[in-house]
Amino acid sequence: MARRTTTPPPPEDFEEKIVGIDVEEEMQNAFLEYSYSVIYSRALPDARDGLKPVQRRILYGANELGLRPDRGHVKSQRVVGEVMGKYHPHGDQAIYDALVRMAQPFTLRLPLIDGHGNFGSLDDGPAAARYTEARMASSALLMVGSLDEDTVDFVPNYDDTQYQPSVLPAAYPNLLVNGAAGIAVGMATNMPPHNLVEVIGAARHLIANPTCSLDELMKFVPGPDLPCGGKIVGLEGIRDAYLTGRGSFRTRATARIESITPRRKGIVVTELPYLVGPEKVIDKVKDLVQGKKLQGIADLKDLSDRQHGLxxxxxxxxxxxxxxxxxxxxxLTPMEENFGINNVALVDGQPRTMGLKDLLKVYVDFRTDVVRRRCDHRMRKAQERLHLVDGLLVAILDIDEVIQLIRGSDDAGTARTRLMDVFELSEAQANYILELQLRRLTKFSRIELEKEKEELERTIEELRAILENEKLLLKLVSTELADVAKAHGTPRRTVLLEGSGASATASASSPLEIADDPCWVLLSSTGLLARTGSAEPVLADGSRSKHDVVIGAVPTTARGEFGLVTSAGRMVRLSALDLPTLPPTNGAPSLSGGAPLAAYVDLAKGEEPVTIVPIGGDAPVVALGTAAGVVKRVTPDAPRGNDWDVISLKDGDRVVGAGVADRDDLDLVFVTSDAQLLRFPARSVRPQGRSAGGMAGIKLGAGARAAFFGVVDPSRDGIVVTSSGSSGALPGTEGGSLKVTPYAEYPAKGRATGGVRCHRFLKGEDTLVLAFAGNSPARAAAANGVAIELPAADGRRDGSGVPTTTVIAHVAAPPATEPTSAGSGAGSQDPGSSPAVDGSVPDGEQA
Known part of the structure; x- marks a missing residue:
C-alpha cells in the first residue's frame, strides 16, 4: 500500500512573493546570452591566431605538459583531462573531437597535433581517447612560441583558479593556412585551407606595400590549396570570396583514363575533393548504377593503401x-563538390566577414604587436640583468672591502643597508651580491662579466632601435615569416583550372557509348592487337612502320567482329570493341600501344597465330595453305560459337598462311623449304565448307614442306623474299643469304605441280629459313619487332642470296586499302620444330 505524503504548511510569518516578468523580454535575453556564448566561446575562430577557444586551450595545455615533438607521445586522454580540468568548461568528447581534427592530415593543411594511433579517416571515426596517443607537432611550436615573453594577454579560466592566454602568438597566418569551419547562432564560418608558402608570401608583400591591391595579393595566393589535392574548377568565385569574404568554387577529383586490362579501360581516381571519402563515392556510384542512372560502369574497386595512397x-x-x-x-557523384566560402572570424571581439586583404592585415597587425611586446620584454630583461652585472662588477673591484663589510654586519638586513650606502647600490644589486657564490670571485669571472655587459648593452641598443623604428620592426616580422615558410613550406597540391574543367576529349555533350564507326583492326608480327580510330587506309603509301610489321589488317567497325586464323586450323571470333585504340599519328602508326594476343585468345601448346580475316555474312572467301602443301578456300559462313575449325588437318600438319581470296584472278602462292615457288590462280580452288580438308596445292619433294603460303594480286607490283641457311643451325641465330626478287619473274603453273626454283643454296645451306611473296612495298622486322630495311628487288628468280648478318623474323605486305581486295600473306622464320611431311598429296580433295 502506497504511503501518502503531504506538503507541510508554510510558516506563519511566510509571505509569498511572485515577481512578474515579460516572457518575450526574458526569452530575448536568454537567447542573446546563449548566442554570445556560442559565438565567442565555441564556434568562431579568432582572426589573429585562427583558433577556436577549445583548440587554443588544447595547444596551451599540451605545451604546459611539455608534450613537445622531441618527446614521447602520451595518451590522448591525458591531454583531454588536462584541458577539461583546467581550461575548458565543456565535456571531454568535444575536446577530443577537436584534438582529433587537429591531428588529421586530410583535414588541416598543416596539422598541429602529432597523433599516434587510429585518428580516423574520411569515412571512419577515430578510436577512443584511451587508445590513441598525441603530442604537439612542430607547427604547433610556432603557435605557442614566445608565449612566456609577455607577447599576449592572459585571462582567468572558467573558475578563476588558472590563467590561460586569450590568443596564441601564432608565428604564421594559421586561419588562412588551415582554414576553419563552425556553426554559431545566426552565423557560420567556412574557410578553405591554403598553402603556407603562398600565404606568407602575400603577408610579406602586404608588409612591404600596405596599399597593394587584391590582384597583387592573388599573384601570391591564386586560390586554396586543399590537403587531399584534387582540382579547383573555376576561379571567379574564389576572387569574389577574396574580395568580399563570400564566394564558392568547385572541387574535383583527380582521375585519369588507364588500361586496366588489355581488354578494358578504366578510370583511376587518385585524389578526391576536400573532406570526401572513397566510401561515399563508392556508395553513390553503386546507387546510381542500381537505379540505372549511370551507365558504362562494369566494376569499382578500392585499392587504396598506406604506401600508395588513394x-x-x-x-x-x-x-x-x-x-x-x-x-x-x-x-552525378561526390567526385565533384561545391565549397562555399564564408570568411567569418572574430576581430576585437566582434564577428566580421573579411576578404583576403583584411584577413592578412589583421594577422600582420597582430604579429607586429606580438613582436613589439616580445622585443620590449627582452629589452626589460636585458636591462635588469645589466643592472645586476653593473652592481656585481662594483663589488668585485672592492671585494675585500665588501667581504669585511658583510662580516662586520650583525645580520643580512644590516649588510644590505651598508652595501647600499657605501657603494651606492640598489636593493636588487645588494641582494644579488649577498647571494654571490665564492667561485664567482675569480679573475676569470670578472672578464666574463665585462663581456656579458658588452653583449647586454649591444642587445639593448638593437632592441631599442627596433622599438623606436617601425620599419625595422616590420622588417623583423617579415624575416621571421620567411624563415617559417622556408622551414615548414610544402609544394602546392591542388591544381587550379580557369575554365569548366571539361575533358579535352569529351564533354557533357559527348556520346556516352562508342559509335559504330568504321576502323581497321591490326595484328602485328609480335602478337599485338589494336584498332585504329578511323577508316583511313593503314600503311597504304608504303611508309615504314615505327615498330613491328602488320601481318594482318581487317576493315571493320568499332562494334564489329573479326576472325583469327591459327596454325591449328581454328578460326577464333574476336570483337573489335575489346581492342585498344591507337592514337592518331603522322605517317605509319606504331602498334606498341596494342594489347597482347594472349589477353584475348587461349592458344594450345604449339599453336600460333597466322593472320586475321573478316567474318560474318558479307565476309570474303579465305584461302589457307598448310605445311603439307594442302590449299583450301573456305566459305565465309560463321557459326554462333566463339571458335570453330576452318580446315580438317591431318596429324602433324599445320596452317602456314592464310589470306582473303575473294576474286578468281588472284594468285595463291606456295614457297617450300627446298626453295620451290608455285603460283596458280585462285579460281582453280573452289570454295569448300568448314569441315572439308582442302585439296593438293603444291607437290612437295622428299623431306620438304611448305614454308609459306599467301595471296598475291598479280595486277600490282610484288616481290619475293627468300633467306637460306642451314637446317642444323638454331632458328634466329644466323642471318643466312637474303634475296629479293620481283614477283613477275616467276611464271604461273598449275595447281598441284612442283613450281619453279626460287633460290639457289650456297655451300653449307640446305633449307629456306624465311620465305615471303606479296605485293610491295613489303616491310620486315626482327623477332623483337624492330623494323629492318629490305634491299630493292633486283635478283634472278633462281639466283643465290647475299650473305647478311641481319636476322629477319617476319616480312609482311602492306594492308589492303579496300575491303574487297586481296588480303596479305606473311612470311615467318622457320621454327625448325615441325616434323617432315610426305609431299605425295593426291590431286584432289582430302577427306
Whole structure:
C-alpha cells in the first residue's frame, strides 16, 4: 500500500512573493546570452591566431605538459583531462573531437597535433581517447612560441583558479593556412585551407606595400590549396570570396583514363575533393548504377593503401567512352563538390566577414604587436640583468672591502643597508651580491662579466632601435615569416583550372557509348592487337612502320567482329570493341600501344597465330595453305560459337598462311623449304565448307614442306623474299643469304605441280629459313619487332642470296586499302620444330 505524503504548511510569518516578468523580454535575453556564448566561446575562430577557444586551450595545455615533438607521445586522454580540468568548461568528447581534427592530415593543411594511433579517416571515426596517443607537432611550436615573453594577454579560466592566454602568438597566418569551419547562432564560418608558402608570401608583400591591391595579393595566393589535392574548377568565385569574404568554387577529383586490362579501360581516381571519402563515392556510384542512372560502369574497386595512397579503380564497360563516363561521374557523384566560402572570424571581439586583404592585415597587425611586446620584454630583461652585472662588477673591484663589510654586519638586513650606502647600490644589486657564490670571485669571472655587459648593452641598443623604428620592426616580422615558410613550406597540391574543367576529349555533350564507326583492326608480327580510330587506309603509301610489321589488317567497325586464323586450323571470333585504340599519328602508326594476343585468345601448346580475316555474312572467301602443301578456300559462313575449325588437318600438319581470296584472278602462292615457288590462280580452288580438308596445292619433294603460303594480286607490283641457311643451325641465330626478287619473274603453273626454283643454296645451306611473296612495298622486322630495311628487288628468280648478318623474323605486305581486295600473306622464320611431311598429296580433295 502506497504511503501518502503531504506538503507541510508554510510558516506563519511566510509571505509569498511572485515577481512578474515579460516572457518575450526574458526569452530575448536568454537567447542573446546563449548566442554570445556560442559565438565567442565555441564556434568562431579568432582572426589573429585562427583558433577556436577549445583548440587554443588544447595547444596551451599540451605545451604546459611539455608534450613537445622531441618527446614521447602520451595518451590522448591525458591531454583531454588536462584541458577539461583546467581550461575548458565543456565535456571531454568535444575536446577530443577537436584534438582529433587537429591531428588529421586530410583535414588541416598543416596539422598541429602529432597523433599516434587510429585518428580516423574520411569515412571512419577515430578510436577512443584511451587508445590513441598525441603530442604537439612542430607547427604547433610556432603557435605557442614566445608565449612566456609577455607577447599576449592572459585571462582567468572558467573558475578563476588558472590563467590561460586569450590568443596564441601564432608565428604564421594559421586561419588562412588551415582554414576553419563552425556553426554559431545566426552565423557560420567556412574557410578553405591554403598553402603556407603562398600565404606568407602575400603577408610579406602586404608588409612591404600596405596599399597593394587584391590582384597583387592573388599573384601570391591564386586560390586554396586543399590537403587531399584534387582540382579547383573555376576561379571567379574564389576572387569574389577574396574580395568580399563570400564566394564558392568547385572541387574535383583527380582521375585519369588507364588500361586496366588489355581488354578494358578504366578510370583511376587518385585524389578526391576536400573532406570526401572513397566510401561515399563508392556508395553513390553503386546507387546510381542500381537505379540505372549511370551507365558504362562494369566494376569499382578500392585499392587504396598506406604506401600508395588513394586509388579507386572504376572499370568501364566495352563500348562506352571512358571520358564521357568520367564526365557523368563528375556530374552525378561526390567526385565533384561545391565549397562555399564564408570568411567569418572574430576581430576585437566582434564577428566580421573579411576578404583576403583584411584577413592578412589583421594577422600582420597582430604579429607586429606580438613582436613589439616580445622585443620590449627582452629589452626589460636585458636591462635588469645589466643592472645586476653593473652592481656585481662594483663589488668585485672592492671585494675585500665588501667581504669585511658583510662580516662586520650583525645580520643580512644590516649588510644590505651598508652595501647600499657605501657603494651606492640598489636593493636588487645588494641582494644579488649577498647571494654571490665564492667561485664567482675569480679573475676569470670578472672578464666574463665585462663581456656579458658588452653583449647586454649591444642587445639593448638593437632592441631599442627596433622599438623606436617601425620599419625595422616590420622588417623583423617579415624575416621571421620567411624563415617559417622556408622551414615548414610544402609544394602546392591542388591544381587550379580557369575554365569548366571539361575533358579535352569529351564533354557533357559527348556520346556516352562508342559509335559504330568504321576502323581497321591490326595484328602485328609480335602478337599485338589494336584498332585504329578511323577508316583511313593503314600503311597504304608504303611508309615504314615505327615498330613491328602488320601481318594482318581487317576493315571493320568499332562494334564489329573479326576472325583469327591459327596454325591449328581454328578460326577464333574476336570483337573489335575489346581492342585498344591507337592514337592518331603522322605517317605509319606504331602498334606498341596494342594489347597482347594472349589477353584475348587461349592458344594450345604449339599453336600460333597466322593472320586475321573478316567474318560474318558479307565476309570474303579465305584461302589457307598448310605445311603439307594442302590449299583450301573456305566459305565465309560463321557459326554462333566463339571458335570453330576452318580446315580438317591431318596429324602433324599445320596452317602456314592464310589470306582473303575473294576474286578468281588472284594468285595463291606456295614457297617450300627446298626453295620451290608455285603460283596458280585462285579460281582453280573452289570454295569448300568448314569441315572439308582442302585439296593438293603444291607437290612437295622428299623431306620438304611448305614454308609459306599467301595471296598475291598479280595486277600490282610484288616481290619475293627468300633467306637460306642451314637446317642444323638454331632458328634466329644466323642471318643466312637474303634475296629479293620481283614477283613477275616467276611464271604461273598449275595447281598441284612442283613450281619453279626460287633460290639457289650456297655451300653449307640446305633449307629456306624465311620465305615471303606479296605485293610491295613489303616491310620486315626482327623477332623483337624492330623494323629492318629490305634491299630493292633486283635478283634472278633462281639466283643465290647475299650473305647478311641481319636476322629477319617476319616480312609482311602492306594492308589492303579496300575491303574487297586481296588480303596479305606473311612470311615467318622457320621454327625448325615441325616434323617432315610426305609431299605425295593426291590431286584432289582430302577427306
Amino acid at each position: 586509388r579507386l579503380v572504376i572499370e568501364v564497360k566495352n563500348g562506352f567512352n571512358p571520358d564521357a563516363v568520367l564526365e557523368q561521374l563528375y556530374k
